[in-house]
Amino acid sequence: MRVVLSRPDQPSTLLADLTDRRINYSPTEVGRGWFTDDHPRVLGYERPGPPGELWARARELVAGYEFAPPELIQAHYATGSPLLGRHMVLEGRFLFARFLMGVRVTEVIDESTPTCTRWGWSYETLTGHLERGKVTFQVTKSHTTGRVEFRATSYSKPSHTAHPLIRLGWAIFGRATQRRFYRRIGEQMVAFTAPTPLTTAPTLRPTPHTHPALTLIDAG
Numbered sequence: 001m002r003v004v005l006s007r008p009d010q011p012s013t014l015l016a017d018l019t020d021r022r023i024n025y026s027p028t029e030v031g032r033g034w035f036t037d038d039h040p041r042v043l044g045y046e047r048p049g050p051p052g053e054l055w056a057r058a059r060e061l062v063a064g065y066e067f068a069p070p071e072l073i074q075a076h077y078a079t080g081s082p083l084l085g086r087h088m089v090l091e092g093r094f095l096f097a098r099f100l101m102g103v104r105v106t107e108v109i110d111e112s113t114p115t116c117t118r119w120g121w122s123y124e125t126l127t128g129h130l131e132r133g134k135v136t137f138q139v140t141k142s143h144t145t146g147r148v149e150f151r152a153t154s155y156s157k158p159s160h161t162a163h164p165l166i167r168l169g170w171a172i173f174g175r176a177t178q179r180r181f182y183r184r185i186g187e188q189m190v191a192f193t194a195p196t197p198l199t200t201a202p203t204l205r206p207t208p209h210t211h212p213a214l215t216l217i218d219a220g
Helices: 010-018 053-063 165-195
Strands: 002-005 037-046 073-076 087-094 097-110 116-125 129-144 147-158 213-217
Touching: 010 073, 010 097, 037 053, 037 073, 037 165, 053 116, 053 129, 053 147, 097 129, 097 147, 147 165
Parallel strands: 097 213
Antiparallel strands: 002 213, 037 147, 073 087, 087 097, 097 116, 116 129, 129 147
């Protein structure tokens, strides 16, 4: 692990390096000591039957990772790249540091039965990520009730290879940050799929410090 000053080209530099990186955990490890999350959020109701405009809009947002709260995380990936196998650099903010974390889309969900339609995708963490695990985002339409739901599920564990300062900070604040992330993405999806524009207060960002923010990345 190395600490470097923030540079605008870092996400693209790391993105080019992700092809050769491996997933940093094995599903056989998942069990006791891992965090599991399941956060459903009802977006609204359509007429019973196949998906309509609400579901289509929610699917579009999930496909582009457009629900991410900008004060917590931003995603960088090659526009137009196929979803399955896509590499992404997640630029996260935690305390006074900025983190660049590599993930790979390893599953695309596209299912339709007589009772519901589901669409979504999952990413898994790559070497150098400060966590290990898998996150799934999906949108479901019930054909019987018309309910459209966004759901985020995951299992995760802090990486033992992260910088000691990061491990300490994550031990104290990490779980609260995870819960805040899932709450915020649910709020974003509700706001972005609302039938009429919502008037909300602008996102408040901390006043920039006089020194550059630190970026922590894995040297690989």
